[in-house]
Amino acid sequence: MFKKYSFKHLLFLSMTSLFLVSIAIIIAVNYRVSVTEIVNLSAQQQRTNLLLIQESLNEQLRSIENNAVVMARQSNLRNVISGGTSYYQANLLTLDLSNTVYTNGSVHSIEIFMNEPPTNNIQNPVRYGELEQALETTWMNVFDEYAAAWVGIRSIEMIYGEDRVISHARVIKNARGQTEGILVVNLDPLIVENWLRKFDLASTLYLVNNTGHVLASTNVAGIGENFYRPDILTDSAEQTHSHTIDDELIVTSALLPYQWTLIGVTPYQALTQSSVLVAQRLISLGVITISVALIIALLLSKQLTKPIKELTCLMNHYQLNRSQQQIPDDYKNEFGQLFSGYKNLINRNEQLHHSYIKKYKQHKQAELKALQANINPHFLYNTLDQINWRAIEHGDDDMSRIIELLGEMLRIGLSNGESILTIENEVDYLEKYLKLQLIRMKGNFMYDLTVAASVKQALIPKLTLQPFVENAIVHGLAGIAHGKLELSVTQVDKRIIISIKDNGIGADSFKKKQGDSKSGGYGIQNVRERLTHYFNYQAKLTLSNHQQGGVEVQINIPFITDQHELG
Structure with a gap:
């Protein structure tokens, strides 16, 4: 083989095969390691993000609960619930609670369940209902242990139709410990969705209650629907969990005070996208590596022609007496001899040019001196002086003045054969002219x-x-x-x-x-x-x-x- 084929071709094929095998191994190992590392880092980051979101949700929900406490302690509310109040007092309570809804962007509506409730005004976000009707609902069971609780998804009739809401209920009792009424503060699920969307994450977020119903999500999942993976909802004491199921990374975080679960779902495709991109780049690198031989030949060709291009550029931009050219002097080979010969050539050209300029100046000076030598200044001055006196004798003042000015111009113009004047003399000559x-x-x-x-x-x-x-x-x-x-x-x-x-x-x-x-x-x-x-x-x-x-x-x-x- 070594005798049959050229060494250049054998070397090229051997290096190409070696590079292809090496790059294939590197790509496979790098892809596997990077995917595993990315999944682990993403899970850790997802846990951190969910904890931050959880803190934000806790803050918002505590604000709703505090508002419910404040409203439940209002004397006007307790007077209306206890009965014996006028229509005016009930209407005043309705307006007061309506203002609370309007000023708090998170609250959807307020419900009050009591004995002998006032008539509802459908235009207001405040609803009254029979206490006995509320006591028959399933969500009343939570009040056996708690005075207030989040009771999940409910439906409420509004002026424009039926709305799904997330409700927080608080029992109002009298001094004897008897239940007089129930205050329900309803939260719009879209508001909760906006709270989740404030965190710009690549994952899809779900907020699920203890029954597996979706309270809010950043996906198209409907409010109140069952979460599509109920198997990941556990009662574990650990606050966060991560699961790898099918093609998804699922991280959960428990909101223990509310028995809710915050879930982040990230598709594997999104996690491995960077690894796939790295693999593609490595493949491209392999193709580039195979082309290295051609690139080296191209670079060598450029390096060989670079000095010739530099010399051509110097020759094209050379101008006499205009600029000092920077001629490379670091070449020690044949190109150095070319640059040295060009430098000697332009030096010789400069010498010839200066010699020509010197001869040109001498020629011009000789012409001027010859012109000046053709005029006898003394003869000319005497002649002009005689003409001037004749003009004066004949009373021709203009002629006398002309001859006088002409004589002064000639004195400045001849100036002892000098070709250079001061600006003062040049302007003096011009003024006489x-x-x-x-x-x-x-x-x-x-x-x-x-x-x-x-x-x-x-x-x-x-x-x-x-x-x-x-x-x-x-x-x-x-x-x-x-x-x-x-x-x-x-x-x-x-x-x-x-x-x-x-x-x-x-x-x-x-x-x-x-x-x-x-x-x-x-x-x-x-x-x-x-x-x-x-x-x-x-x-x-x-x-x-x-x-x-x-x-x-x-x-x-x-x-x-x-x-x-x-x-």
């Missing part, structure tokens, strides 16, 4: 510049704001009778918020310039690129329609005062 445009447009718009003192020395790339202001004036406010432009610069935590608003035609003015790479010397796209470069992807630029009309440009940049911190 606005004054120049205000002369050109003959005062068709107003402007308001608000700069927080804390941000004036913060740094910003030169000519960042002018393209947006120029776009607002040339396109947004064109044709607007009362144009308005607002610029505010504020500090929020460690960032600077620059807002440029106008009441022009809205964001459409910027759509006209999307394809234009220049606006006042620098295009909007150029501004976006320079912000990204200098602030290393930490700058944000948004354009949106303003709620009150017009367009709002918002620039969000870090608060930096040291030029070495810029990119």
Whole structure:
């Protein structure tokens, strides 16, 4: 056999057979032991529960008995029983006892047996009867030994028909020891059933008297019917008993003062349900155990492909200068070599990227210096100064003011070849540009510049704001009778918020310039690129329609005062 079949198949069949036999034995033994243990524990718990229910019933029944004692001692009741009272006194007694029934939710009705009883009012829960009629009943035998007793199930005529009740009777005697009357307090069996149902148990509860009649139950058993297992009703002195009969666990508890028995019946199926469930789970475990070989193969496959998936995930989520990736370093095999090679690759890629950025900055600086070198500042200043004097000589004040503002803009704009300005200088440049445009447009718009003192020395790339202001004036406010432009610069935590608003035609003015790479010397796209470069992807630029009309440009940049911190 070992030479004919593969070792893998033999090992699989051997382990499967061993597991099947072991699990079958475990299931059988576990089922037998667990069922026996559960039955014993359930019987013990059932005894404890019945004792608790018994205490509750004793308390309720003693309350009924005490009420009967109080009613029997009422002078009004004794006067009516002794005779010679008026109709008014009898009616007053009826109303008083009726109120007692109505205020006590457990009492169904009250009966008084006496000589010459008053006429019954069927609407009241109080009934009068002939004493001689009561003395002829079988339940009167108990009063040979007791002055009061529970006499079992009786029938009483009510306004809506005949009712079955549980009666407690008390004999009322005169001073000579003669029986003058009998007071009967009737208890509704449904009330007793509710007392039993207050205990949420899996068992069915029965309350049975000494004659084997059911007084109340949590099942559909009828009141007054014989209990279906009279053989378990004994006169033993022990208070509780447990019986295992057919497919039921029956526990009894004697209510000795009343000669009643409280019975709890639990089907075996309910007791063994958990054991059957355990057996089913063990069978399922056996099936799972047989599949362990397949699961191990699956786990091994997953473990072999896990490093490859990790490496693929790292490659898919890699971004330059965005985050530091956590590359596993605990692999000492071929996968470790793969991760090490990938780490060297991204390090080399970062070096190449930084080299490219450095060359890009050098290129941009060379372009700006070349642009600035094309202009001879001294020649330009002298020429503008001569033009300004000629304008003054000819009395052209507007032209003189324009040339003066232009000269001041050039001084700030050239700024000795620097590409970074303070926000104070940038706004100063922008204000001169606005004054120049205000002369050109003959005062068709107003402007308001608000700069927080804390941000004036913060740094910003030169000519960042002018393209947006120029776009607002040339396109947004064109044709607007009362144009308005607002610029505010504020500090929020460690960032600077620059807002440029106008009441022009809205964001459409910027759509006209999307394809234009220049606006006042620098295009909007150029501004976006320079912000990204200098602030290393930490700058944000948004354009949106303003709620009150017009367009709002918002620039969000870090608060930096040291030029070495810029990119």
